[in-house]
Each structure stands twice: as C-alpha cells, then as structure tokens.
Amino acid sequence: MRLLLVGDDPKDALVIREALAHHGDNGYRLEHAEGLSRGLARVLSEPPDVLFLSMIDGADDGLRSLIALRRKAPEVPVVVLVRPGDEELASLAVKEGAHDWLVKARLDGELLARSIRYAMERAHLTRELADAREQLNRLTLRDELTGLYNRRGFSVLAEQQMRLSRRWDTGLLLLVLDIDGLDAVNQRLGRAAGDRALVETSGLLRESFRDSDVKARIGGDEFSVLLAGAGEGTCEVLDARLTQNLHRLNVQEERDMPLSLSGGVARWDPNTGQGVAEVLAHAEHLMHEQKRGTAGRLGVG
Numbered sequence: 001m002r003l004l005l006v007g008d009d010p011k012d013a014l015v016i017r018e019a020l021a022h023h024g025d026n027g028y029r030l031e032h033a034e035g036l037s038r039g040l041a042r043v044l045s046e047p048p049d050v051l052f053l054s055m056i057d058g059a060d061d062g063l064r065s066l067i068a069l070r071r072k073a074p075e076v077p078v079v080v081l082v083r084p085g086d087e088e089l090a091s092l093a094v095k096e097g098a099h100d101w102l103v104k105a106r107l108d109g110e111l112l113a114r115s116i117r118y119a120m121e122r123a124h125l126t127r128e129l130a131d132a133r134e135q136l137n138r139l140t141l142r143d144e145l146t147g148l149y150n151r152r153g154f155s156v157l158a159e160q161q162m163r164l165s166r167r168w169d170t171g172l173l174l175l176v177l178d179i180d181g182l183d184a185v186n187q188r189l190g191r192a193a194g195d196r197a198l199v200e201t202s203g204l205l206r207e208s209f210r211d212s213d214v215k216a217r218i219g220g221d222e223f224s225v226l227l228a229g230a231g232e233g234t235c236e237v238l239d240a241r242l243t244q245n246l247h248r249l250n251v252q253e254e255r256d257m258p259l260s261l262s263g264g265v266a267r268w269d270p271n272t273g274q275g276v277a278e279v280l281a282h283a284e285h286l287m288h289e290q291k292r293g294t295a296g297r298l299g300v301g
Contacts, residue, residue, distance in 0.1 A: 002046070003030040003116070006039030006065065007054025012081065015107055016052065023109020028116075036065045043073045050116050054081045055089060056104060062089065063096060070097040075127060077119035081107075099123055143217040145195060146202035154216035158226050158276040161214065165228065165270050172268040173227040173234060176283040177201070178291065180260035182221040189256050200249060200259055208241050224280065235265050262291040 005013050013032035033039040055062030080093045081104045090101035099119035141153030186194040205215045214226040250258040264286025268279045
C-alpha cells in the first residue's frame with residue numbers, strides 16, 4: 001500500500017515508518033514529498049492509497065495545502081497531522097475534506113494503521129454516496145425508458161433557460177409532440193410495441209434537434225422540446241425535418257404499424273412574464289387543435 005507524506009520535516013516520515021515497522025505492519029511503502037508543489041506533482045503522477053499532510057507549519061498554509069490537494073485529487077484519502085492542542089484546526093481540516101486527523105506527538109503504529117483503514121473506508125463511503133446521489137439525480141430528472149428528461153427535469157432546465165433568455169432578451173420556442181393512437185398500439189400489438197414507439201420517438205427527437213435543445217418525455221405519450229435562438233421560419237424548418245425523419249423511419253421494412261405524431265409550437269416572449277407551465281399548456285392546446293385538424297402539421301401560436 002502506497003502512503004505519501006506531504007510536509008517540510010523529513011523526520012515526520014522517519015517517525016511514521018518506524019511506528020508502522022514497530023507495530024509489525026510491513027505492507028506499507030511511505031514516500032515523502034517536501035512542500036506542496038512536490039506533493040501535488042507526486043499525487044498527480046501516481047496517486048497514493050492514503051496521503052498524510054503535515055499541518056504543523058500554520059493553520060492558513062495547512063488548510064490552503066489541503067484544499068489544493070483535495071481539488072487536484074478528490075478521491076485520495078487524506079489524514080492530517082497536527083500539533084497537540086490544535087483540535088480546532090483538525091476540525092476545520094475535516095470540514096475541508098480531510099478523512100481523519102492525528103496528533104503528531106502521539107503517533108504509534110496501531111493508531112496509524114487504524115487511521116489508514118478508517119480514512120480509506122470513509123473515502124470509499126463518500127464515493128459510494130456521491131455515486132448514489134448522481135444515480136438518484138438521473139432517476140429523478142430522467143425518463144427511465146427513453147433516457148430523455150422527464151417532466152420534472154424539463155421544468156428545471158426550461159426555467160433555467162428562461163432566466164438566461166430574459167437576461168439576453170431573446171425568445172424561445174416550445175414544441176409538444178404526441179404519439180397518435182398509442183393506446184391502440186398497446187391493445188393491438190402489446191405493451192412492448194408501445195414502448196418501442198416511445199423509444200423510436202425519443203430517437204427521432206435526438207436526430208431532429210440540436211444537442212443544446214432540451215428534449216423530454218413529459219407524459220405517457222407526450223414529448224417536448226425547448227429551442228433557444230430560434231429565428232423566423234424555424235417552425236417550417238422543424239416541420240419539414242420532422243416529417244422527413246419520420247418518413248425515413250416509417251418506410252423501414254418489417255414495421256408492424258407506422259409511427260404518427262401530432263404537435264404544437266408555442267412562442268415564448270421574455271417580456272410576457274409567463275412561466276414554463278403556462279407555455280407548456282399553450283403548446284399542448286395547440287397540439288390538441290392540430291389533432292382535431294384545425295391547424296397545420298404543427299399547430300403554431
């Protein structure tokens with residue numbers, strides 16, 4: 001197991017080596033880097049299993065070194081060494097990301113070995129919690145079937161985009177699409193065929209719109225796309241592109257049923273004070289009008 005000590009006093013490395021050897025722990029290899037710059041270089045070239053950071057030379061310098069090391073190598077477990085009576089500094093270090101702390105004058109092999117294990121376990125738990133939070137975030141903002149944003153994720157990103165558009169005084173377009181006859185597909189061909197239609201629609205959106213456009217599945221058979229920087233004639237271009245890509249999909253061989261979509265496009269003006277829910281409701285209304293045949297291919301308003 002590779003250990004790295006970052007600090008100015010070479011005697012600290014000797015103390016740690018002798019304590020671990022006296023305890024009978026021969027499975028450690030301790031390296032010493034004098035100064036922060038050498039420590040950073042060593043961490044980046046070959047990250048240690050555990051890093052010891054001496055904070056004997058002052059609270060400010062020690063905390064700055066800790067922050068720099070944690071920023072460059074956030075996954076490396078860190079144990080800080082402090083003077084007797086510097087428990088407050090040790091607490092600050094833990095708040096800044098240190099995984100454990102030891103008093104330099106009280107080092108012994110058993111304490112060092114226990115601190116090494118504790119720091120590694122705590123770092124591992126921290127990574128697991130971060131992964132769990134990231135997974136939860138994906139689950140709460142993403143639609144599991146299609147991988148697009150769900151309604152909540154769409155609302156969060158749309159609100160953010162609206163704030164930016166208000167700052168730059170630029171409008172937005174919000175498109176809502178609905179799969180025609182999805183219930184009939186489920187009844188006639190089964191739920192798997194309905195799920196396939198949903199996945200195909202999500203692929204159609206990815207193919208037809210920019211990566212920067214916010215694409216989401218906002219309901220059972222409803223999808224939405226928020227477009228920034230859309231100029232005059234954008235709706236006609238969107239209609240033509242969607243129609244072309246949909247036709248290319250439907251002419252493929254061995255299709256059980258053609259995919260059919262209805263859509264509505266609402267324009268959002270930053271001066272109206274409308275929120276996401278209002279614009280979304282307007283686009284859905286236009287989409288239902290289009291379904292009833294009272295609008296063009298894309299109902300626009």
